[in-house]
Amino acid sequence: IIYDRTGGESSGLFHYTTAKAMAIKGIISYAGGCGAGRVYAAVQPNGKVTPCVFMPDVIIGDVREERFVEIWRNSELCKKMVDRDHYNFVCPDYKYVCGGCRARAYAYGDILGADPKCVIYEKITGKEMVGEEREKEAVPA
Known part of the structure; x- marks a missing residue:
């Protein structure tokens, strides 16, 4: 899901960067932590x-x-x-x-x-x- 939603920019939480935080915030808000x-x-x-x-x-x-x-x-x-x-x-x-x-x-x-x-x-x-x-x-x- 993260890979698809970010156009291949990220493939999971282990590739998280603060610059991409807002792009995947919705997914992470549910799945992360x-x-x-x-x-x-x-x-x-x-x-x-x-x-x-x-x-x-x-x-x-x-x-x-x-x-x-x-x-x-x-x-x-x-x-x-x-x-x-x-x-x-x-x-x-x-x-x-x-x-x-x-x-x-x-x-x-x-x-x-x-x-x-x-x-x-x-x-x-x-x-x-x-x-x-x-x-x-x-x-x-």
């Missing part, structure tokens, strides 16, 4: 719906009370996760390629924030999150 709340959700054993199995406490609905399709269509959080312009981080060139892990971003305090394990995050911010520094930021004050 974390799908939590964008292309999948989890139904927990108790009927609670979460954007990802790794975020069992982020409840967007309950299939015992509402149809899944209605939960999916009406979740304000999922709408924000689908539109990556709502993400709160400084990676404009690669936001649509990856966007980072939403569960990890949530674990560090902001579900729409940067994924601190992203290899590009460190290059852009100059901040390496390892060891004790990471633990301090993960635990609310």
Whole structure:
């Protein structure tokens, strides 16, 4: 699909360049990166719906009370996760390629924030999150 849509300019995410970002943004927005709340959700054993199995406490609905399709269509959080312009981080060139892990971003305090394990995050911010520094930021004050 990417090859066809770009006239042979790109053949996959491994050939991504920022210059071609806008040409394949639509495809990458769907296919690239974390799908939590964008292309999948989890139904927990108790009927609670979460954007990802790794975020069992982020409840967007309950299939015992509402149809899944209605939960999916009406979740304000999922709408924000689908539109990556709502993400709160400084990676404009690669936001649509990856966007980072939403569960990890949530674990560090902001579900729409940067994924601190992203290899590009460190290059852009100059901040390496390892060891004790990471633990301090993960635990609310």
